[in-house]
Amino acid sequence: MPSDDRSGNLAPGELLGLYRTMLTIRRFEERVTREFRRGKIPGFVHSYAGSEAIAVGVCAHLDDADMITSTHRGHGHCIAKGCDLRAMFAEVAGRVDGLCRGRGGSMHVADFSKGMLGANAIVGGGIGIATGAALAAQCSGSRAVAVAFFGDGAANQGVLHESMNLASIWRLPIVYVCENNGWAESTPASYASSIVRLADRAAGYAMEGVTVDAASVVDVHRAAGAAIERARAGSGPTFLEVTTRRFEGHFVGDPAKYRNEDVAELRISDPIADARSLLLSSGLFTDGDLQALESAVDVSIDQAADWALESEWPDPESVERDVYAPTGVVQ
Amino acid sequence: MSIEAPRQISMLDALREALELEMASDPNVIILGEDVAGGAGLGAPYEGSMGGTFGVTRGLFEKFGGRRVRDTPISEAGFVGAAIGAAVAGMRPVVDLMWSNFALLSFDQIANQAAKLRYMFGGQSGVPMVLRMAMGAGLSAGGQHSDTLYSLFTHIPGLKVVVPSNAYDAKGLLAQAIRDDDPVLFFEHMSLYPKKADVPEGRYAIDLGRARVVKQGSDVTIVAIAAMVERALAAADLLAAEGIDAEVVDPRTLSPLDERSILDSVAKTHRLIVVDESPPRCGIAGDIAGLVAQHIPSELRSGVRLLTCPHTPVPFSPTLEARYVPSVERVAATARELCGHG
Numbered sequence: 001m002p003s004d005d006r007s008g009n010l011a012p013g014e015l016l017g018l019y020r021t022m023l024t025i026r027r028f029e030e031r032v033t034r035e036f037r038r039g040k041i042p043g044f045v046h047s048y049a050g051s052e053a054i055a056v057g058v059c060a061h062l063d064d065a066d067m068i069t070s071t072h073r074g075h076g077h078c079i080a081k082g083c084d085l086r087a088m089f090a091e092v093a094g095r096v097d098g099l100c101r102g103r104g105g106s107m108h109v110a111d112f113s114k115g116m117l118g119a120n121a122i123v124g125g126g127i128g129i130a131t132g133a134a135l136a137a138q139c140s141g142s143r144a145v146a147v148a149f150f151g152d153g154a155a156n157q158g159v160l161h162e163s164m165n166l167a168s169i170w171r172l173p174i175v176y177v178c179e180n181n182g183w184a185e186s187t188p189a190s191y192a193s194s195i196v197r198l199a200d201r202a203a204g205y206a207m208e209g210v211t212v213d214a215a216s217v218v219d220v221h222r223a224a225g226a227a228i229e230r231a232r233a234g235s236g237p238t239f240l241e242v243t244t245r246r247f248e249g250h251f252v253g254d255p256a257k258y259r260n261e262d263v264a265e266l267r268i269s270d271p272i273a274d275a276r277s278l279l280l281s282s283g284l285f286t287d288g289d290l291q292a293l294e295s296a297v298d299v300s301i302d303q304a305a306d307w308a309l310e311s312e313w314p315d316p317e318s319v320e321r322d323v324y325a326p327t328g329v330v331q
Numbered sequence: 332m333s334i335e336a337p338r339q340i341s342m343l344d345a346l347r348e349a350l351e352l353e354m355a356s357d358p359n360v361i362i363l364g365e366d367v368a369g370g371a372g373l374g375a376p377y378e379g380s381m382g383g384t385f386g387v388t389r390g391l392f393e394k395f396g397g398r399r400v401r402d403t404p405i406s407e408a409g410f411v412g413a414a415i416g417a418a419v420a421g422m423r424p425v426v427d428l429m430w431s432n433f434a435l436l437s438f439d440q441i442a443n444q445a446a447k448l449r450y451m452f453g454g455q456s457g458v459p460m461v462l463r464m465a466m467g468a469g470l471s472a473g474g475q476h477s478d479t480l481y482s483l484f485t486h487i488p489g490l491k492v493v494v495p496s497n498a499y500d501a502k503g504l505l506a507q508a509i510r511d512d513d514p515v516l517f518f519e520h521m522s523l524y525p526k527k528a529d530v531p532e533g534r535y536a537i538d539l540g541r542a543r544v545v546k547q548g549s550d551v552t553i554v555a556i557a558a559m560v561e562r563a564l565a566a567a568d569l570l571a572a573e574g575i576d577a578e579v580v581d582p583r584t585l586s587p588l589d590e591r592s593i594l595d596s597v598a599k600t601h602r603l604i605v606v607d608e609s610p611p612r613c614g615i616a617g618d619i620a621g622l623v624a625q626h627i628p629s630e631l632r633s634g635v636r637l638l639t640c641p642h643t644p645v646p647f648s649p650t651l652e653a654r655y656v657p658s659v660e661r662v663a664a665t666a667r668e669l670c671g672h673g
Contacts, residue, residue, distance in 0.1 A: 117416070128411070129415050163409045
């Protein structure tokens with residue numbers, strides 16, 4: 001790849017991989033939205049469309065031993081962390097073949113085998129857990145790091161501040177990734193937060209605070225790489241704020257009448273379109289190459305969704321299962 | 332398991348022994364909480380000098396080091412959250428919350444995260460974590476340092492709740508709580524800390540969910556919880572002199588609850604009193620009464636009596652506090668009335 005500033009130090013193959021994963025997330029969300037509107041998905045769902053570069057740019061530096069916690073808007077984190085698309089879709093659809101056997105749903109997808117410690121429907125709910133995962137990594141002397149994903153709404157939760165303080169005094173291997181999409185449901189961050197740049201809060205905990213924008217997966221990838229390297233080296237936590245845009249309402253079906261912004265204009269800052277143009281401008285990939293990849297992504301999503309929607313519903317008689325450990329004790 | 336000749340130690344020392352033995356046998360057991368080391372980071376002679384507000388963890392910092400016995404800032408949501416995360420990532424944290432009231436600062440972590448994680452994620456992981464906390468009236472500690480919140484947590488599926496009444500049980504139950512794969516809330520009644528009992532030196536564990544019939548009897552069943560057990564026993568002594576033979580049952584754990592032992596006892600005595608040092612609404616006393624009413628209503632020869640605190644916060648002044656907690660005399664009088672000796 002040419003030494004283009006916009007591509008950072010990413011090898012062409014790497015950028016192609018990030019593009020593919022971002023597109024997978026976008027297509028997954030589009031299919032979920034369609035199935036939700038058709039009544040095939042119970043509950044409610046929150047689309048990650050527009051923020052794909054964050055999950056993908058961060059998780060590209062992680063392996064299965066590294067642990068993340070996610071949010072109610074968590075499909076992107078799951079896919080970026082390597083969760084199986086079919087089992088994920090089945091979980092969102094409440095089916096027995098879901099990652100959580102249909103117990104969790106969209107807001108509680110987890111795959112511990114991939115280090116995905118769960119989406120969380122309490123705003124800020126995963127932050128303490130990720131901090132503890134980092135504590136365990138430190139206690140056991142492993143090289144693993146933890147990442148807590150959360151939004152600008154959670155930036156005002158006490159548990160974030162308590163956790164950042166703990167991580168700082170104990171120098172835990174963790175990165176706090178704040179996805180600042182400007183909205184906590186209908187409440188703008190400009191109203192709800194005492195400061196504009198949320199990364200400034202890091203200074204209160206003697207922590208590195210960095211802000212990048214999600215329009216460029218390259219930027220996110222670079223900033224996340226530095227933060228994760230710092231964590232792995234035992235140099236302590238980082239607060240990484242990524243400004244982004246919520247392409248949809250708070251949830252699928254939200255009329256979003258409170259929005260005072262032009263959504264079409266927001267969509268101009270699309271990390272997927274940006275990465276595509278970067279790949280083309282590298283001269284290493286033709287439009288045809290990318291179209292072939294895009295078709296393959298479409299097929300994988302269609303197969304996952306079709307498989308999931310054919311999956312069985314959980315047996316009603318299993319309702320009392322898994323409240324406690326099967327034996328309850330370890331001898 | 333080796334059980335040597337008995338010796339008498341306090342519940343406080345018994346709890347420390349359980350922690351020490353479990354930590355020695357499993358390197359994944361860690362302790363977190365405010366002042367659990369005490370003076371951590373200050374160097375000798377201050378480092379480790381406090382050992383918890385009540386002294387339960389004293390000496391463990393010196394033995395196991397600061398990585399495994401970690402002082403926390405005063406931030407319950409943060410460190411209980413961290414304990415949950417550490418638990419799902421392979422550790423077995425034992426958190427000292429100091430007073431049970433402080434658990435409420437981490438209520439989201441306990442009720443929304445720890446309790447539900449196994450279920451919501453389809454059994455992929457449990458949360459092998461113990462939350463230790465002191466409780467109980469009697470020290471004029473006032474409204475925010477005296478609550479017995481065990482009923483509140485017993486209501487929540489996914490949690491286990493342990494309420495030891497003596498040093499022997501405390502050691503065995505804490506050992507089992509640490510080995511358990513689910514989150515356990517472990518309530519230590521402050522008035523019991525200095526009370527001594529025969530406690531073997533070795534490592535042993537008591538299963539969660541097994542009540543103990545502390546005293547056999549045939550006329551009335553008194554189910555008593557934590558510090559109320561010794562009051563029930565004292566009342567039983569008074570009653571014995573009057574020809575009333577009371578049976579005293581200590582559930583030892585409220586979640587899981589040993590329903591069978593309670594029902595068997597009532598089926599034998601046909602009378603039930605529950606003595607519970609907590610407020611009456613939606614409490615464990617009513618729950619136990621409901622159990623009997625639902626399963627063996629025809630076995631009851633007379634009504635059920637629930638001796639709880641009044642539905643008030645715990646008062647401060649000693650005269651009020653003494654009135655607040657069910658007394659030995661109230662237990663005895665209730666039994667007399669129920670047995671027709673009033």
